[in-house]
Amino acid sequence: MTEGKTEKRSYRSPRGLRDVLPQDVGVWNRLEEVARRLAGQRGFSEIRTPMFEETELFTRSVGEVTDIVEKEMFTIKKGEHSLTLRPEGTAGIARAYLQAGFAKSAPMQKLFLIGPMFRYERPQKGRERQFTQFDIEVLGSLDPRADAEVMHLAASFFEELGMEGLELRMNSMGDGEDRDRYREAIREFLAPKMAEHCELCQSRFTRNVLRVLDCKNPTCVELHQGAPIILDYLSAENRAHFDEVQDLLESLDRKVVVDPGIVxxxxxxxxxVFEVHYPALGARSALCGGGRYDHLLSDLGGPDLPAVGFAIGFTGTLIVLDQLGLKSGLIEDVPDVYVAAADDDGRRGVFEVAEELRAGGIGAVFDLEDKRMKAQMKAASKGNHRLAIIVGSDELARGVVTLKDLVQRTQTEVERAGIVEATRLALASTE
RNA sequence: GUGGGUGUAGCUCAGUUGGUUAGAGCACCUGAUUGUGGUUCAGGAAGUCGGGGGUUCAAGUCCCCUCACUCACCCCA
Known part of the structure; x- marks a missing residue:
């Protein structure tokens, strides 16, 4: 706590966090509007969960041996409690589902969430420390139609925004026994080569074998050539599920690329598991990622109910929309009337007229900067208002106001008393 | 965490081998038009040249450090 004059400095938003300025809010609203509409049409209900949760919720659900948990969480310690800003949406939704008792009262839930997520990463193109996600979750169903429904919905979201050339890639991670058998096969495949792997791989080998294959270290990638592929280990049941999801999507004329590399x-x-890619984006082409999480609810203390969902990141979506020139054309609604004061006597009248119009349901603004008449007219025109109403001592004395059509560039005088009605008429005639 | 690039007016940038008061366009303000807008013309305001240190008679320009932004790797939405 310093006293006296403090040094003058400027402030910036924290690293990796950005402002959405008024000129960009239109696109954001559009993304949310499309998300809400598509979700609503399909019977998904909106849910809003807290921005932070107990840290343990994420370590349990996301996994201790994941980058998110190992190095990307924003964690706050308050006394005994450890809280973490949500790095993703599914864990919180699953927690809320159980807490609300849905597992018993109404296990089948279709939910969606739109909101900010937080990850402590080094920012770069398409990656921010606070980013917005559109999350879709179907809880309580193992029906392959649920998988196909959400995958189709993910792709439809982008198409609805005008994007083309998307790629839907999918894989299966198996479950239970086949997952175990695969894990064993990987362990056998890797064991003799572990000494040559990097440190991270060696650590993962004991903690979570499957993630060893995730390593992008060139030496390790080389060592992984010829590793077993999980699709060869799927049980008949899981294989049938995998094939059925593809069939369903093909019946919607939706092409799916099977990509065993998706882990x-x-x-x-x-x-x-699946991802929606926009290949032209390059480095970070995945706009959406998702899949089944059939044991998450049970891992969090609930019954063993299956679920499937995805998350779409707005950051990447906005980059693509910008590249395609689809961001423009969103005209912001602007008040119809600019009320201008011709002189100092008019300033009070301007205030009263504006409020009278607003009370009558007409949008109106006026100058708050002591601008001269000319500057006010300039502002009216720059602001794309359709009408200007001019109030000055001359008008006040005669009980009228000047009504000017800024588009047609014509003007008339109308009775001050009937201003709302006269403005309505003028607006109707310029439709 | 590891590399690369960039930091000059609100924005986009120019500033030649270091050399007098640091420039342009757009935006902004004023006037031409003492009560009327999108054009034009004239004028004006606006910069600790990211910050600190060093070399030099002289640094926006060269060197070192630092910070910020940005791109890529890693990972991911």
């Missing part, structure tokens, strides 16, 4: 970075995934 999602979160431990809770089982069976179906």
């Amino acid at each position: 999602r970075g979160l431990d809770y995934y089982t069976r179906t």
Whole structure:
């Protein structure tokens, strides 16, 4: 606590956090509007969970041996409590589902959430420390139609925004026994080569074998050539599920690319995993990632109910929309009337007229900067208002106001008393 | 965490081998038009040249450190 004059400095938003300025809010609203509409049409209900949760919720669900938990969480310690800003949406939704008793009262839930997530990472293109996600979750169903429904919905979201050339990639992570058998096969495959792997791989080998294959270290990638592929280990049941999801999507004319390389970075995934890519984006082309998490609810203390969902990141979506020139064309609604004061006597009248119009349901603004008449007219025109109403001592004396059509560039005088009605008429004629 | 690039007016940038008061366009303000807008013309305001240190008679320009932004790797939405 210093006293006296403090040094003058400027402030910036924290690293990796950005402002959405008024000129960009239109696109954001559009993304949310499309998300809400598509979700609503399909019977998904909106849910809003807290921005932070007990840290343990994430270590349990996302997995201790994941980048998210190992190095990307914003954690706050308050006394005994450890709280973490949510790095993703599914864990919180699953927790809320159990807490609300849905597991017993109404296990089948289709839910969606739109909101900010937080990860402590080094920012770069398409990656921020606070980012917004659109999360979709179907809880309580193992039906392959649920998988296909959410996958189709993910792709539809982007298409609805005008994007083309998307790629839907999927894989299966198996479940239970086949997952165990695969894990064993990987362990056998890797064991003789472990000495040559990097430190991270060696640590993962004992803690979570499957993630060893995730390593991008060139030496390790080389060592992984010829590693067993999980699709060869699927049980008949899981194989049938995998095939059925593809069939369903093909019946919607939706092409799916099977990509055995998709191993999602979160431990809770089982069976179906998928990503929606926009290949032209390059480095970070995945706009959406998702899949099944059939044991997450049980891992969090609930019954063993299956679920499937995805998360779409707005950051990447906005970059693509910008690249495609689809961000423009969103005209912001602006008040119809600019009320201008011709002189100092008019300033009070301007205030009263504006409020009278607003009370009558007409949008109106006026100058708050002591601008001269000319500057006010300039502002009216720059602001894209349709009408200007001019109030000055001359008008006040005669009980009228000047009504000017800024588009047609015509003007008339109308009775001050009938201003709302006259403005309505003028607006109707310029429709 | 590891590399690369960039930091000059609100924004986009120019500033030549270091050399007098640091420039342009856009935006902003004023006037031409003493009560009327999108054009034009004239004028004006606006910069600790990211910050600190060093070399030099002289640094926006060269060197070192630092911070910020940005791109890529890692990972991921």
